[in-house]
Amino acid sequence: MRTLVLNAGYEPLAVVSFKRALLLVMNERATVIEKVDGQPVWGTRATYDRPAVIILTRYVRVPMSRRVPVTRRGVLRRDGYRCAYCGRAASTIDHVLPRSRGGADSWENLVACCLRCNNTKSDRTPQEMGWELRVTPRQPRGGEWTVRGTERADPVWKPYLAHAA
Ligand SMILES: [Zn+2]
Numbered sequence: 001m002r003t004l005v006l007n008a009g010y011e012p013l014a015v016v017s018f019k020r021a022l023l024l025v026m027n028e029r030a031t032v033i034e035k036v037d038g039q040p041v042w043g044t045r046a047t048y049d050r051p052a053v054i055i056l057t058r059y060v061r062v063p064m065s066r067r068v069p070v071t072r073r074g075v076l077r078r079d080g081y082r083c084a085y086c087g088r089a090a091s092t093i094d095h096v097l098p099r100s101r102g103g104a105d106s107w108e109n110l111v112a113c114c115l116r117c118n119n120t121k122s123d124r125t126p127q128e129m130g131w132e133l134r135v136t137p138r139q140p141r142g143g144e145w146t147v148r149g150t151e152r153a154d155p156v157w158k159p160y161l162a163h164a165a
Pocket residue numbers: 083084085086087088113114115116117118
């Protein structure tokens with residue numbers, strides 16, 4: 001069951017799982033404007049209406065230029081599955097500027113990273129580690145990076161929804 005998310009100006013913004021929608025509602029970031037009748041959601045403390053459509057309480061600004069959506073797989077692919085710090089095989093992605101310190105989920109702030117470097121770096125910056133990036137992370141260009149079908153709805157809007165939450 002999926003929920004349509006409307007921006008505060010009523011324009012459709014994204015389709016998310018009803019669980020995520022409920023979280024936005026429970027955190028008072030959104031209100032339910034249409035529910036699914038007869039299918040309540042049983043929480044631990046209360047019963048909730050299953051949201052069909054929710055509207056964000058605060059307007060989320062969406063940039064005009066359409067960016068290539070950031071995905072974990074996309075970052076790994078862009079960096080050739082090589083760790084941006086040590087060059088070994090990478091299976092994880094790392095926030096260059098850690099998220100805990102305001103680092104964004106963006107092409108420019110995400111790099112492929114091996115598990116070892118990722119664990120060692122933790123929530124520090126490369127500068128603090130005395131590490132150098134082997135690549136300059138950028139948004140990839142070209143049609144091959146267009147995400148099609150079902151992958152589209154969530155990754156495209158995730159950064160904005162995260163911002164709203
Ligand atoms: Zn590494």
